[in-house]
């Protein structure tokens with residue numbers, strides 16, 4: 261259901277999407293939240309461990325490692341940003357609100373509200389400087405610090421509360437290179453507040469236009485039934501809609517190939533969502549689709565006690581260890597976790613341990629090339 265803390269008001273995390281589709285905010289009112297993915301849940305656990313709040317479930321080893329990496333990055337960026345750590349205050353996971361006139365030239369026309377929630381804000385009262393750290397744990401590309409609208413919004417909201425002289429924003433990622441923080445001074449922050457208010461007003465305008473696109477539609481709660489998105493998506497379904505001709509992609513124009521790549525994932529998601537709906541329908545009403553029925557899923561067995569199996573195979577039945585080992589696959593990630601527990605090392609030291617452990621014992625293969633968008 262709707263996030264009760266954010267309510268039906270726009271928030272900093274939707275700033276870019278709401279700007280790209282002005283009708284997005286109103287299209288979502290009263291619609292339930294999208295189902296959470298496993299990756300989304302892992303992200304919540306990692307954030308909780310990093311910020312020091314209660315994780316919603318028992319963390320896994322890889323999640324603890326990512327949270328520790330975020331913590332290390334926070335320490336490093338704070339050391340670089342603040343000349344001294346004395347008097348530094350750490351505030352975590354706080355939602356900030358801003359209420360302002362619905363019409364800038366007529367304050368009597370009521371107010372609008374918007375909010376934003378930061379992961380970690382480090383505040384240094386003496387120098388009147390603050391640093392907002394936003395942790396990312398997924399694999400989706402992240403907008404760099406200077407052009408990240410969500411972070412600029414958070415900086416503006418924090419400035420309204422603290423009246424800081426300077427606020428830095430920085431994305432932290434467990435893997436990959438960290439960028440230097442983007443620093444906003446008072447004129448920048450003042451401009452960000454006006455920009456924020458104007459964006460929110462446009463999202464609340466009665467004639468706010470919908471504009472579909474990958475970025476804004478990805479997490480929009482209206483996405484499944486939104487006619488604007490469905491019309492946008494339709495151009496990637498060549499059988500029903502003519503923009504992409506029904507012939508090999510070799511004979512498409514370069515622009516037609518771009519169109520296909522930009523929408524094929526959404527088209528696949530749309531087809532998969534319809535298939536899931538038909539599955540649910542068949543479970544509820546077996547005659548919902550003439551000529552089709554629901555086939556029960558396959559039962560899979562996983563060996564969870566290899567030691568006991570070895571006892572039976574080797575000492576019990578006379579099988580050799582060599583023959584048994586041919587049946588065993590050692591997972592590199594799981595082995596790395598065990599090694600980490602054994603050595604207490606992490607980061608580069610752990611990688612070095614693993615390289616020594618596996619030297620001469622691995623076979624390297626390269627998977628097929630994938631398509632990526634050029635920056």
Ligand code: SF4
Nearest residue numbers: 281287472477480486
């Ligand atoms: S699904 Fe896309 S086009 Fe429709 S309202 Fe949401 S963001 Fe806008």
